Amino acid sequence: MSTPGSGLLDILDDLFDYALRAFSADDVVRFLGLKCRPKSGAVETRHARRPEGRRIKHRVRLNWLKLYDKWSVLRIETVINNPSDFRVLRFERDRRGRPRGRWMRMSKGVRNLWRYVQIGEATNRRYLDALAEAKPSAAAVAQLDLLCRRRVQNGHKVARFNPVSRPDCELFQAVLSGAHLINGLANRDLQAKLWPLASPDALEARRRCQRAYRLIRKLRGHRLLAKIPGRRRYRLTLLGRRLLAAAVDYRRRAFPQAFAA
Secondary structure, eight states, X not given: OEEOSTTHHHHHHHHHHHHHHHOOHHHHHHHTTOSSOOOTTSEEEEEEEETTEEEEEEEETTEEEEEEEEXXXXXXXXXXXXXXXXXXXEEEEOTTSOEEEEEEEOOSSGGGHHHHHHHHHHHHXXXXXXXXXXXXXXXXXXXXXXXXXXXXXXXXXXXXXXXXXXXXXXXXXXHHOGGGTTTOBOHHHHHHHHOOSOOSSXXXXXXXXXXXXXXXXXXXXXXXXXXXXXXXXXXXXXXHHHHHHHHHHHHHHHOHHHHHO
């Protein structure tokens, strides 16, 4: 089965990653329409990179299901080398000459081509339906990349963020705090999250206030915060909540030791 390759590169990594992580041996057996799981070692999944593209191969004994990209085309292919794993409907006549259908082990032969096509189409369709659960991340990654680039808003330059750095991650956590969900975030609220200890003198208090103001302006420049009309308070935008939460989660899971350092 083929699909045009115009937007294939945007979703290809998500499809291969989902197929590797989500499809167990039991799933592959179900895709092929088999009722029982073969013995250990008879089911495997392989991922390979070739000059012409990538390929994922789910094997059940001598039969397999392949997903690969080739020449900007995504192909899903069912290969049946051992037809005896499947059943085919045969009609026989009883003693009275009446035709009766019985499901029998399928053998190789031209007369079973209709059943080959039926099994292949059903397998491909079940596999495609399962792949439909994969969540494309290209757009989200592109949005996250925007945090790492400088922006220009209303003629003013807005500095970039580093989502995996400790200072920026601590800022994201402070902004994401549930304490700001109802009334929004103010300058002093951000100061309380970033500097839990009271300032030792007036000069330090002023420095913290100015620093918090610059951070809020930077967050607004990236459209992560929006001002509440008529108040000096700010709320997280939907984009901000999604991107900041993703950045914090990525740092915690991918770099737990770095985060603890």
